[in-house]
Amino acid sequence: MAGNTFGQLFRITTFGESHGEAIGVIIDGCPPNVEIDLEFIQGELDKRKPGQSKITTQRKESDTAKILSGVFGGKSTGTPIAMVIPNEDQRSKDYDHNKDIFRPSHADFTYQAKYGNRDYRGGGRSSARETAARVAAGAVARLFLKQKGIEIFAHVSSAGAIDAPNVPSRNLAELLEIRESNIVRCADPATANEMIELIDGVRKQGDTIGGKISCIIRNCPVGLGEPVFDKLHADLGKAMLSINAVHGFEYGSGFAGSEMRGSEHNDIFIAPEGDAPVSTLTNFSGGIQGGISNGMDIMFRVAFKPIATIMQSQQTIDKDGNAAEIKGKGRHDPCVVPRAVVIVEAMAALVIADHLLRQEAISL
Template sequence: MAGNSFGHLFKISTFGESHGKAIGVIIDGCPPNIEIDEEFIQSELDKRKPGQSKITTQRKESDVAQILSGVFEGKSTGTPIAILIPNKDQRSKDYSHIADKYRPSHADYTYQQKYGIRDFRGGGRSSARETAARVAAGAVAKLFLKKHGIAIFAHVSAVGTIESPNLDHSDLDALLALREENIARCADPATANEMIELIDSVRKDGDTIGGKIATVVRNVPVGLGEPVFDKLHADLAKAMMSINAVHGFEYGSGFSGSAMRGSEHNDIFIKEGDKVSTRTNFSGGIQGGISNGMDITFRTAFKPVATIMRDQDTINEAGENTSISGKGRHDPCVVSRAVIIVEAMTALVLADHFLRFRAYKNEQ
């Protein structure tokens, strides 16, 4: 199976299945002498782990990260960093009823047709359980970026039709504190309460619902990204679209920009002292595929979780009509746990482009 690696200079490869013995990641290209804060890595995994609230899956995984290599006396050595996350709470019997059936809107049918074999226990490799490995790697990328003053913040900006107001991004630490005060992980408390009520109601109906995550990145230097195929926003889009259940990505003004005129949409340059900035930021901090020094802003849309606790029509491997019932432990809405996954993938893209940018500058 191809496609298990991501990045160029800061590169990760993940492995493992939802109900296998463990999942994990190998990080290749992390520079040496980066402080590897294991408590921080664990705190990031804790934000993604299942069973953390009434609006998430009740699977119980401690997700304790075990660093196997690449770290000595608390610092990266420059060699590959291997991180293992054992699986502890597998219930494969929850999936025995779908051993020969295709769940609607899952990867069951496409995997079977492509590979001629599939791990039906929780989706195997296609399960969102794999994203824990990305979060561990993203935590290392964040530690590298922090050394250079780059800060990433994401929060749940919408659940169904409930949307939070636009936030002031001047104090990301304050927003982070507000986000972590509620189980919806929305930085607007009033909106968070509405979201929690809606998700819990949907859960009780045996159904699921989608949502959106808004992200802002501050203190990104001018020059990250390549102007043709490896545009910064293109790599961010690929990173986001690789996350389970993501169905949409927009940066800056996004789709709303298509209704504007150029005279409204253009970001006018200004200079104050030695600092160049723009009056507006419809470009989302990226112009010509390259960061321009303004905040990078984008939004990621997640579809409703495909597993619902209701009977549905489907077919089996023999092509016969049948029905399927939802069983097991699943999220009624993924966005509260996906916030940290979005941040992790953002960090991986930026760490990779930062190293590419630094390599280019050193050649001049």
Template sequence: MNTLGQIFKITTFGESHGKAIGVTIDGCPAGLELSETDIQNELDRRRPGQSKITTQRKEADKVEIFSGVFEGMTTGTPISMVIFNEDQRSKDYSHIKDQFRPSHADYTYHVKYGVRDYRGGGRSSARETAARVAAGAVAKQLLAKAGISFQAYVSEVGNIKVDDDYSKLDFSQIEQNIVRCPDAQKADQMVELIDNIRKNRDTIGGIVSCVIKGVPAGLGEPIFDRLHAELGKAMLSINAVKGFEYGSGFEGTKMKGSEHNDAFYQDLAGNIRTATNHSGGIQGGISNGEDIYFKVAFKPVATIMIDQESVDADGNTAIVTGKGRHDPCVVPRAVPIVEAMAALVIADHWLRSKVNRLDQLI
């Protein structure tokens, strides 16, 4: 499927080396102030060619709004946005036209469809995520009206990691370094590691963490559309993602129930709160009003500049030679993608929550 959401619904389209990529948003309420500048600010955080540790493909990723906005306001009709590709080098991929690159989607797309766009991976390319970031920018703009905010950051590259307690981190540092890490010292170490990996013609993976603040209690569904399941699906749909955990995650398995349970109390303002937040802001698949926090694991980028053994479409042994422009580590550019996907899920469930109770409708 190329569509996500039930009320706030997006459909993306386009390929890495096609004429353009884009997205259509259906279900965005009318009356939201929105401009191309609002969306461009988010796209600039994802675009290629940002620094020495990202792909050097030169794309401005300039967004154009084709519909759904009039005089700076959403109209309630579908919002269509397009980003034209400008710096394709399709010839860089002609040598793998009939070869299957290790750990890419070449073989699986070939089996599923019987045909594939080999230029930069076609539809399977991470370039498609620019459309998601554009849609996510609209979702973030909408949710800001409800006091909901998103902050993702690089928490780990290789074996270099920051403190797991996000309350101890300085989020103001995230956009002050090219790796988007909230710890300046660890950021320098991460940059050095990624640059050394790049010089050795290899790649490395990492982890992006995300904190969502201001989510009201009551978002999510009780069974199949549990909020954490929806967030997990959204994150696992991002290219190169190999894992998702929220709250205490796998570390929580090492705790006793008496240690892990989040005790309730009423604060001075009369709000029901929890003394701890091992649940990650979600209980029974429904938000409880505390911060939602999670981690997303990204594998090393599959395209490396080292020759690898593989086979071609006829099953003959082949040597795949890496060419083109690729990220030595994807996590710095994945930060806005993680935020965008989280915003799309929360926006959809925030709108869905408006029809849960009769007393809120009358």
């Protein structure tokens, strides 16, 4: 199976299955002398791990990461960093019912058709459990970006048809504190309560619901992005669309921009005073113009579909093409977005870290 590696200079390769011994990641290209804060890495993993609340899957995993190489004296050495996260609470018997049956909207059919063999236990390699390895790697990337003053913040901006108001332009640490004060990870407390009520109601019906996550990258330097095919927003889009259950990506004004006129949409430059950086009056470009960062906040949104496993009977087919019926079993999220916030941040960090190194290589 190809396609397990992401990035060029800051490159990661993930491995493992949902119900195997462990999952893990190898980070190649992390610069030396980055402070590797294990407490921070574990804190990021804790935001993604299952069993956090009534609106997440009740699978119990500590998601404790162990570093096997690439770190000495608390700092990266510049050699490959290998991390492993053991699987501790698999219930493979919960998936015996779909050994020979394809779950609707899952990867069961396509994996079987492509490889002729699949790990049906929790989806195997197609499981969202793989994203824990990305979060661990993304935490290392964020520690590298922290040295450069680059901040990344994401939150749940919608659940179903419930939309949060735009996050005000304020200190990201304050927004983080608000976000982590509620189980849905929305930076608007009033909207968070509505979202929690909706998701819990859907859960009780044995159904699932989707949502959106909005992300801000602040203090990103001008010049990141490689035209023509490696535009910064193109790589961010690929990163986000590689996350399980993601069905849409937009940056800046997004699809709404197609309804505007150029006179409305153009970001007018403001003449800088003294040592102030170049800025624009509006930010419909989402901090990226011509595929290159312009110094403004990079802003994008990611849309997640409803989780495909529902606790209701559905029509499907078996491996021989015969009509069949299936009903979800086991422990599953009624809505993925509360746990996916940190995944979005991790993938954003990996993209920015990679492009930062590529830009620094140009400047050498």
